[in-house]
Amino acid sequence: MKSTFKNVSHIVVTAVLFVAALQLAAQTPNLDRPRVYDVKNYVIRVSFDREKRLVYGDTTVELTPINSELSSLELDAVDLNFTSVRLDGASKDLLFTSSNGRVNVKLDRPYTPGEVAAIRFKYTIRDPKKGIYFIAPSGPKDKLRHPAQIWTQNEPEDARYWFPSFDFPSDKATSEEFITAPKGDLAIGNGRLVESKLNRDGTTLYHFKMDVPHSTYLTSFVVGDFAKLTAKHNDVPLAFYAYKDREKVAGTAFSRTKEMMANYESLTGIPFPFAKYDQIMVSGFTEFEGMENVTATTLADNDILFAEYPFGKLIVEDLVSHELAHSWFGDMVTCRNWSELWLNEGFATFMEAVTREKLYGRENYLQKLSEDRDEYFIGEAMAKTHHALRNLTAKGDNSLFDATTYQKGGLVLHMLRETVGDANFWKAVNIYLTRHKYDTVTSADLQQAMEEASGQNLQWFFDQWVYAPGYPKLEVGQIYDENSHQLKVTIDQVQKEDGGVPSAYRLPLEVTFTTPSGSVNHLLNITQRSETFSIDASAKPTKLEVDKNEKVPLKSVKIK
Numbered sequence: 001m002k003s004t005f006k007n008v009s010h011i012v013v014t015a016v017l018f019v020a021a022l023q024l025a026a027q028t029p030n031l032d033r034p035r036v037y038d039v040k041n042y043v044i045r046v047s048f049d050r051e052k053r054l055v056y057g058d059t060t061v062e063l064t065p066i067n068s069e070l071s072s073l074e075l076d077a078v079d080l081n082f083t084s085v086r087l088d089g090a091s092k093d094l095l096f097t098s099s100n101g102r103v104n105v106k107l108d109r110p111y112t113p114g115e116v117a118a119i120r121f122k123y124t125i126r127d128p129k130k131g132i133y134f135i136a137p138s139g140p141k142d143k144l145r146h147p148a149q150i151w152t153q154n155e156p157e158d159a160r161y162w163f164p165s166f167d168f169p170s171d172k173a174t175s176e177e178f179i180t181a182p183k184g185d186l187a188i189g190n191g192r193l194v195e196s197k198l199n200r201d202g203t204t205l206y207h208f209k210m211d212v213p214h215s216t217y218l219t220s221f222v223v224g225d226f227a228k229l230t231a232k233h234n235d236v237p238l239a240f241y242a243y244k245d246r247e248k249v250a251g252t253a254f255s256r257t258k259e260m261m262a263n264y265e266s267l268t269g270i271p272f273p274f275a276k277y278d279q280i281m282v283s284g285f286t287e288f289e290g291m292e293n294v295t296a297t298t299l300a301d302n303d304i305l306f307a308e309y310p311f312g313k314l315i316v317e318d319l320v321s322h323e324l325a326h327s328w329f330g331d332m333v334t335c336r337n338w339s340e341l342w343l344n345e346g347f348a349t350f351m352e353a354v355t356r357e358k359l360y361g362r363e364n365y366l367q368k369l370s371e372d373r374d375e376y377f378i379g380e381a382m383a384k385t386h387h388a389l390r391n392l393t394a395k396g397d398n399s400l401f402d403a404t405t406y407q408k409g410g411l412v413l414h415m416l417r418e419t420v421g422d423a424n425f426w427k428a429v430n431i432y433l434t435r436h437k438y439d440t441v442t443s444a445d446l447q448q449a450m451e452e453a454s455g456q457n458l459q460w461f462f463d464q465w466v467y468a469p470g471y472p473k474l475e476v477g478q479i480y481d482e483n484s485h486q487l488k489v490t491i492d493q494v495q496k497e498d499g500g501v502p503s504a505y506r507l508p509l510e511v512t513f514t515t516p517s518g519s520v521n522h523l524l525n526i527t528q529r530s531e532t533f534s535i536d537a538s539a540k541p542t543k544l545e546v547d548k549n550e551k552v553p554l555k556s557v558k559i560k
């Protein structure tokens with residue numbers, strides 16, 4: 001997902017005030033959700049009465065007990081009006097109750113681990129509050145003409161508003177969708193299109209199949225009257241769905257998708273991991289810019305239209321590269337619980353910069369990192385609470401999508417790359433992705449892959465950057481001694497130590513000083529809260545620069 005706060009600004013932060021309470025670094029809570037069954041497959045059938053804003057749902061959940069016999073079970077289900085709950089193919093209803101966002105089903109008999117129970121739920125959803133969105137066609141006063149649409153948005157926990165599910169990222173399942181599109185509309189779902197069939201009443205039935213497991217928050221569909229542009233990357237079909245009078249701008253917005261895909265494949269060593277990649281522009285997607293629904297990314301139409309203007313080119317490319325990166329980081333390997341969301345969003349944000357590096361060079365990559373740093377500083381200054389990258393305060397709502405998880409996450413991955421070196425970094429990414437393919441991940445999994453590839457112990461790195469909140473604030477002092485020709489450089493770390501913020505960061509800090517005879521770089525390995533280094537210098541420096549190559553962009557520096 002990409003948040004709209006991305007576009008707020010590239011304001012330079014001169015003062016960052018921390019006034020809010022900081023989280024308490026107490027013992028680590030377990031933010032996994034206990035499971036007694038494993039969902040294997042969802043078969044979701046939906047049709048619509050657009051005028052009444054009514055959804056007819058019909059979902060089969062195929063699941064198996066994990067450790068012990070199961071004779072009743074609970075699934076997440078909010079505002080679903082059940083008309084029948086049966087074993088698939090049976091004619092008799094199972095006993096069920098529905099309340100407080102859950103449906104509780106009593107099975108016909110106990111099921112043992114390995115046995116599959118297929119439970120079919122039929123229900124209606126009237127005027128859905130979340131999950132499914134009915135968008136009216138544009139009126140005569142609307143600037144941007146758009147067709148009527150129906151689309152979904154689940155992340156983090158809104159799948160339960162349109163199909164009964166274990167709605168948490170840890171339980172991955174395959175899925176199948178049967179979507180009945182109203183007359184004149186087409187439907188886009190997850191995975192391969194098995195078939196589409198015109199019904200007698202003018203509606204069209206679309207059947208999609210996702211045969212690799214994925215989390216429920218990635219299940220989606222879009223229904224509407226769109227133009228379809230197509231392309232191909234190796235064997236992967238690409239499609240871009242745009243409003244019928246906007247094909248040109250959509251073509252511009254999506255034009256570099258193939259190039260980005262090839263770059264990600266070559267860096268990660270993992271071919272695009274799904275059967276297709278669709279990108280669809282939709283209206284009314286205002287809270288976010290884009291959502292990486294598996295094989296079918298949804299994008300806000302307003303953002304796509306930026307492609308019409310020179311200033312908007314990078315904004316659109318960042319958005320396209322961000323959502324595409326999620327195919328590897330988020331969709332293929334997925335955060336195990338919401339405290340690990342930075343593994344999705346930090347990587348997707350970092351890959352925006354990596355794409356810029358490929359398309360425009362190192363300077364543009366570094367420029368992106370400094371923009372991300374400014375956004376993180378703004379986010380930290382405005383945040384009421386502060387959390388580490390592994391977010392122990394994570395709740396399954398939109399508060400998850402903040403500048404720590406996105407921008408700090410991306411910057412920390414850059415620093416990891418600088419710490420282990422480029423070749424080791426991408427080798428580790430390959431290990432991490434290969435080992436956990438179509439599964440879920442934690443920060444510890446990333447650490448292990450990075451340590452294996454680099455041969456370094458990275459506990460210190462993860463402790464200070466991933467498991468602790470905050471960032472270093474440096475004050476740099478300098479005194480030149482004319483007699484001994486020594487420059488004394490003092491680095492003070494002045495960040496407040498409360499809330500688990502490290503008292504002293506370990507920082508490889510490059511300083512560059514310029515004298516009439518030229519510029520010299522020195523690498524200072526900082527480990528203490530206050531340290532002084534003596535450096536030989538033939539004359540008093542006229543200029544002192546700190547970390548000009550942005551090896552540690554996540555810091556503030558004041559030169560005294």
Ligand SMILES: [Zn+2]
Pocket residue numbers: 001002322326344345348
């Ligand atoms: Zn994202």
